[in-house]
Amino acid sequence: MRRHHDMGGLPAGPVERTEHEHAPWEKKVDAILRLLVAEKVMTLDELRRGIEELGPGAYDELSYFERWIRSIANILLEKGVITVHELATAIEAARARRAAAEACPKTVPAP
Amino acid sequence: MSHDPDHDHQGLDHEDHDHPPGQRHPFQPDLEDGPYTWHMALTDAIEQLLLAKGILRPEQIRRTLEDIDSKSPALGARLVARAWVDPAFKARLLADVNAAAAELGIDAGPIPIRAVECRPGEHHVVVCTLCSCYPRLLLGAAPDWYKARAYRSRVVREPRAVLAEFGLELGPEVAVVVHDSTAELRFMVLPERPAGTEGWDEERLAALVTRDCLIGVARPTVPSA
Numbered sequence: 001m002r003r004h005h006d007m008g009g010l011p012a013g014p015v016e017r018t019e020h021e022h023a024p025w026e027k028k029v030d031a032i033l034r035l036l037v038a039e040k041v042m043t044l045d046e047l048r049r050g051i052e053e054l055g056p057g058a059y060d061e062l063s064y065f066e067r068w069i070r071s072i073a074n075i076l077l078e079k080g081v082i083t084v085h086e087l088a089t090a091i092e093a094a095r096a097r098r099a100a101a102e103a104c105p106k107t108v109p110a111p
Numbered sequence: 112m113s114h115d116p117d118h119d120h121q122g123l124d125h126e127d128h129d130h131p132p133g134q135r136h137p138f139q140p141d142l143e144d145g146p147y148t149w150h151m152a153l154t155d156a157i158e159q160l161l162l163a164k165g166i167l168r169p170e171q172i173r174r175t176l177e178d179i180d181s182k183s184p185a186l187g188a189r190l191v192a193r194a195w196v197d198p199a200f201k202a203r204l205l206a207d208v209n210a211a212a213a214e215l216g217i218d219a220g221p222i223p224i225r226a227v228e229c230r231p232g233e234h235h236v237v238v239c240t241l242c243s244c245y246p247r248l249l250l251g252a253a254p255d256w257y258k259a260r261a262y263r264s265r266v267v268r269e270p271r272a273v274l275a276e277f278g279l280e281l282g283p284e285v286a287v288v289v290h291d292s293t294a295e296l297r298f299m300v301l302p303e304r305p306a307g308t309e310g311w312d313e314e315r316l317a318a319l320v321t322r323d324c325l326i327g328v329a330r331p332t333v334p335s336a
């Protein structure tokens with residue numbers, strides 16, 4: 001049976017040719033993945049398997065690098081490299097850092 | 112103007128919070144990028160955990176980000192231009208892209224890349240139907256449409272219609288060959304050298320070869336004088 005990512009030959013709409021420059025966070029996802037592969041923490045095949053396991057809904061609704069970072073997170077959890085508790089704590093810490101940074105004045109006078 | 116991460120914290124208080132003496136912001140938000148999404152937080156969280164555990168080092172991440180930014184279709188275009196002017200190089204490129212790239216000091220990585228040659232009456236185009244495999248070390252980041260459903264689904268079944276959407280109308284006398292990339296084998300298109308470029312040097316030729324030419328959804332064209 002055909003799985004949802006195996007879409008070659010299926011009908012689909014016109015090719016949407018708008019493009020976007022990768023945002024800094026998307027490049028960071030890319031860099032993390034490359035380094036995890038280089039350090040043999042995970043493989044590209046595992047990344048792809050993790051993306052496919054997100055299921056048809058997530059596959060179509062999430063953006064490309066959203067699928068990547070979810071897959072990376074799941075593979076790292078599966079391998080025991082990180083724990084659910086560590087991840088939850090780190091996400092809260094990331095949000096708190098962001099909130100603190102946003103509270104800074106956005107511009108400062110020239111010295 | 113965005114918040115300058117290098118500003119001096121000695122003389123300018125941040126009113127509602129402090130940084131340790133001599134320290135800059137540990138983190139540089141791109142405030143213009145819009146809201147901080149859950150996936151951005153997930154990305155930062157994973158980065159911080161990998162750093163804290165010593166699995167990755169900050170300078171590795173910085174170097175990798177620089178490396179990502181350094182790749183562009185100009186690298187693939189250099190290979191094409193050299194192949195157009197040097198038949199022996201072209202033969203080596205068709206035999207082994209990764210080795211031929213190394214001759215020009217270009218690192219095409221360990222995953223094999225095959226060059227597919229367009230000829231009169233034969234056009235080639237590349238896709239990855241299952242995911243998004245792409246020779247990014249020679250072409251830079253893949254365009255959004257390459258990774259999206261419409262292109263992946265349709266180009267293998269109705270390549271002429273898809274190419275026409277890109278403005279490339281091919282007559283029935285031209286055969287279209289579609290190559291489906293995998294994690295183990297990727298493709299780049301070696302386009303036909305356009306007429307009217309006799310005597311051009313490599314640099315001028317390379318400027319004709321766009322990313323889309325290297326994917327096969329466009330052909331190099333000579334700008335009209």
